[in-house]
Amino acid sequence: MTFLVRTKKKISGFLRALFKKRTCRIGIYGPPNAGKTTLANRIVRDWVGDAVGPVSEVPHETRRVRRKEDITITGQNGNSITIDIVDTPGVTTKIDYNEFVEYGIEKEEAVKRAREATEGVAEAMHWLREDIDGVIYMLDATQDPFQQVNIMLVGIIESRKLPVLIVANKNDLPDASPARIKSAFPQHPVIAISSLEGINVEELYENMTSYFE
Numbered sequence: 001m002t003f004l005v006r007t008k009k010k011i012s013g014f015l016r017a018l019f020k021k022r023t024c025r026i027g028i029y030g031p032p033n034a035g036k037t038t039l040a041n042r043i044v045r046d047w048v049g050d051a052v053g054p055v056s057e058v059p060h061e062t063r064r065v066r067r068k069e070d071i072t073i074t075g076q077n078g079n080s081i082t083i084d085i086v087d088t089p090g091v092t093t094k095i096d097y098n099e100f101v102e103y104g105i106e107k108e109e110a111v112k113r114a115r116e117a118t119e120g121v122a123e124a125m126h127w128l129r130e131d132i133d134g135v136i137y138m139l140d141a142t143q144d145p146f147q148q149v150n151i152m153l154v155g156i157i158e159s160r161k162l163p164v165l166i167v168a169n170k171n172d173l174p175d176a177s178p179a180r181i182k183s184a185f186p187q188h189p190v191i192a193i194s195s196l197e198g199i200n201v202e203e204l205y206e207n208m209t210s211y212f213e
Helices: 003-019 036-048 107-130 148-159 178-184 201-211
Strands: 023-029 066-074 080-087 134-140 164-169 190-192
Touching (some): 036 066, 036 134, 036 164, 036 201, 066 201, 080 201, 107 148, 134 148, 148 164, 164 178, 164 201, 178 190
Parallel strands (some): 134 164, 164 190
């Protein structure tokens, strides 16, 4: 390879790197049934007209990490960000197959789901340690935020020095209390939304474009 060819290749590579739009990997984390997949589906549908995966009232419907790539979000402030959305299984300290049996699932299938959910939690934690650039931490605003799993996970996120937006979901329900979540995590921005109804998602997008840049 001649010196001129090598030089052209180096310049071409430099220009590609210079003008390539950086993509951030944003993980949606939180306890089971907080609405993580519902939010992931809304983000993807709003910006690319697709979906990430199915949702259900049964806990641990999402049992493997799912990823949608190259989603460009633009805020009203004119800022934009290109992200990969990483939808993760609900993280909990214990997964019991009886959780599934209570929803009418046969024991054999319930045991299988519990095993898959446990493996999914391990996979989600691996992503958090290795492959995530920022976190949307999703909480059900009708539930007590002062749970061991929330304190543990937010602590791990903080130890990795990752930017994290706290989302208080299900804010359309009468017993929702975003203020309780703000008191639990005063050091982080808290955005109250309903991912199902689309309430305040524009505010979330606005924060994402500036907070995860």
